[in-house]
Amino acid sequence: MRRLKLGVMVALISVTAVAVGQQAQNLPLADGSGMEAHGVKFAPATYQGRKAVLVTTLSNEDKAGFALLPGTDLQDGTIDVDVAVKVLTPPGVRMPGFTGLMFRSKQDGSEYELFYLRPKNALAENQAQRNHALQYSAEPGYGWYKLRREWPFVYESYGEIETEKWTHLKIEVAGRVARLYVNGSAKPGLVVDGLKGANLHGAIGLWVYPQEESYFTNLKITPAPAAPIKNGSDASGMWDVKAGTDAIGFETSLKLTRDGNKLSGTAELEPGKTVPVTGTWRDGYVELSFPFEWPEGMNDGAPGPTTAFMDGWIDGDKAKGRIRVEGRADGMWTGTKKTESTKGN
Secondary structure, eight states: OEEOOOSSOOOOOOOHHHHHHOOOEEEOOSSOTTOEEESEEEEEEEETTEEEEEEEESOOSSOOEEEEEEEEEESSEEEEEEEEEEEOSOTTSOOOOOEEEEEEEOTTSSSEEEEEEOGGGGGOSSHHHHTTSEEEEEETTBOHHHHHHHSTTTSEEOOOOOTTSOEEEEEEEETTEEEEEETTOSSOSEEEESOSOOOSSEEEEEEEOSSEEEEEEEEEEEEOOOOSOOSOOOOOEEEEEEEEESSOEEEEEEEEEEETTEEEEEEEEETTEEEEEEEEEETTEEEEEEEEEEOTTOSSSOOEEEEEEEEEEEETTEEEEEEEETTTEEEEEEEEEOOTTTTTO
C-alpha cells in the first residue's frame, strides 16, 4: 500500500463534521489527493465534461484494485457518487466493465462490503447475463461466484446502465440492509437484506478492475442514526423459526449448540420428528443446513428428500435471513429465541 499525492487540488474535505455533527460530507474527487492506493494508480481527469479522478489498476492480472478514502467512517446513511467506465480490451474479448463502491471497509481494505456494476451485461441478449448487471459481494469469503451458486439471482439484478456514460449510484445502508439505486430511480435496483460483512461501520473505497478506465466524481456521504444492532449474539438455545418461500411456508423448532464456530443440533419439522442440523457461527452470523422432506400433494416440486439451507444474522433474541430448499423453494426466515418462560408453551 502507498499514499499518493497528485496535484494541488483538494479532493477530500475534513470529516470532523461527520463524526461530531452527523453532517453530510462532499468529496469532489477532482484528483487523488489523500487517497490510499491498493493495487491502483489515479490521476485528475476530465471525462465527458466533468472533472473526476481516473482510477486504473497497476496490473492486468485478473484481480481488482481499489482506492480507500481515509477518514471516512460510515455506519448507516447514504453514499452518492457518479461513475463511468471505459473498457480497454480488444473487440471480441469480453469484459463487462467492473466498477463499484466499497463501504464499511476496514482501514487496510482486508474486509468490506461492495456494490459494483457490469454495464456491458445490461446490453446482452441473454436474459440471464442481463440479470448480472448490478452485483453485491463482500470480502473475504463472499464473492460473486459463491453467492451466485448458493443463492442464484439473489445478490444481483438488471440495471439500465451502459459503458462510457455517467451513472449515478446511491447506496443506502441501514443496519444489516443495503439498497442500491441507479440513475436517480426512486426504487432500488438491488436490495441486500442481510449484509455478509461483520463490520458495522468503516471506510468508503473506489473499486476497479484491470483493462479499463474507471472515473469517479461528486461523492457525497450522508450519515444517519445507527440501527440498534451489535455483533456476537449466540446461536445456542431453542428457536422458533417461521419460513416463507415462493412455494410453501412452514414453521420449525431449532435446538442449537455452539462449539467455537461450529453449530449442531436438531430441527423439529413435525411433532415428535427431528432431523440433525449442522452449520457454522461467525460473530452472530449463522449458516445452517438440515434434511428436508418435500411433501406429497404439492402443485410444484417433486416430493421426496432434499436439503434446506439457512443463513442470516442473530441480534439478541431475534434472527433473520434467507432460506433455500434445494431445487424446490427460496425465501426468507425469521427466528425468535425461546426464554425460560416460553419453553414450556
